[in-house]
Amino acid sequence: MGSVKDYFKSLGSGVASLLKGMQVTGKEFVTPKITEFYPEDRDTYKWPERFRAVLELIYDQDGNHKCIACGTCERNCPNGTITIQSKMVDTPAGTKKKKLDNYIYDLGTCTFCNLCVISCPTDALRFSNDFEQSVFTRSKLVKKLNYLPEKPEPELTEEQKAKLAAEKEAKIAAAKAKAAALKAEREAAAAGNDKPAQEAPKADDAAAKALAAAKGDPEKEAKIKAALERAAALKAQREAAKKDGNQ
Ligand code: SF4
Numbered sequence: 001m002g003s004v005k006d007y008f009k010s011l012g013s014g015v016a017s018l019l020k021g022m023q024v025t026g027k028e029f030v031t032p033k034i035t036e037f038y039p040e041d042r043d044t045y046k047w048p049e050r051f052r053a054v055l056e057l058i059y060d061q062d063g064n065h066k067c068i069a070c071g072t073c074e075r076n077c078p079n080g081t082i083t084i085q086s087k088m089v090d091t092p093a094g095t096k097k098k099k100l101d102n103y104i105y106d107l108g109t110c111t112f113c114n115l116c117v118i119s120c121p122t123d124a125l126r127f128s129n130d131f132e133q134s135v136f137t138r139s140k141l142v143k144k145l146n147y148l149p150e151k152p153e154p155e156l157t158e159e160q161k162a163k164l165a166a167e168k169e170a171k172i173a174a175a176k177a178k179a180a181a182l183k184a185e186r187e188a189a190a191a192g193n194d195k196p197a198q199e200a201p202k203a204d205d206a207a208a209k210a211l212a213a214a215k216g217d218p219e220k221e222a223k224i225k226a227a228l229e230r231a232a233a234l235k236a237q238r239e240a241a242k243k244d245g246n247q
């Protein structure tokens with residue numbers, strides 16, 4: 001009697017297990033497929049934006065990138081994947097400027113940690129999700145990221161030229177004012193206490209000129225005033241020291 005009962009019990013559990021299996025199969029049967037048919041669906045398939053496949057310099061529509069060759073990404077890369085080669089160029093303003101020469105990236109050693117991208121101070125980098133990077137030799141994984149031809153430094157606008165000229169003039173005038181103040185002070189020290197009063201106007205003239213040239217630029221005005229104050233303080237200090245020496 002017991003064996004018949006066991007028989008029906010195991011039959012019931014077998015049927016329940018079969019129904020459960022059929023339920024899973026039925027559910028998967030109606031679930032949309034997630035398998036990709038690469039490369040057949042290459043033209044239509046969209047990879048997730050955040051997928052990191054290869055590092056790239058961001059170029060704008062005019063073919064300019066924002067890399068200033070500071071080397072921060074190179075220093076932050078834990079694998080030595082990045083090599084920044086820079087050079088100095090002349091600018092139309094007559095100054096020297098550090099510029100990117102070669103941005104070398106070795107995809108074969110990159111671990112896609114993104115440290116280079118987040119540490120870049122100018123947001124010049126990003127990861128592309130272009131995953132088709134297979135090549136036959138490792139050397140082909142070494143890429144030059146600044147691949148577009150280098151553009152010449154932009155010419156100065158009339159406004160920038162005028163600003164530069166005004167700055168230059170203000171600097172010269174400030175230097176002259178400082179030199180005149182020092183000269184007046186030395187001459188006063190050499191001739192006695194009555195002469196400085198006669199020589200002082202020279203320094204005042206130069207200071208007035210410098211301030212007039214810097215008019216409209218509060219930063220320059222402040223600088224000139226600070227230089228004049230320093231010269232006056234120095235003068236007072238020396239005169240006080242001289243008086244102390246005479247007593
Ligand atoms: S990509 Fe960014 S961090 Fe790297 S050198 Fe250029 S500006 Fe500096």
Ligand code: SF4
Pocket residue numbers: 055076077078079080081082109110111112113114115116117
């Ligand atoms: S993602 Fe990481 S490993 Fe790759 S270049 Fe940037 S810092 Fe180096």
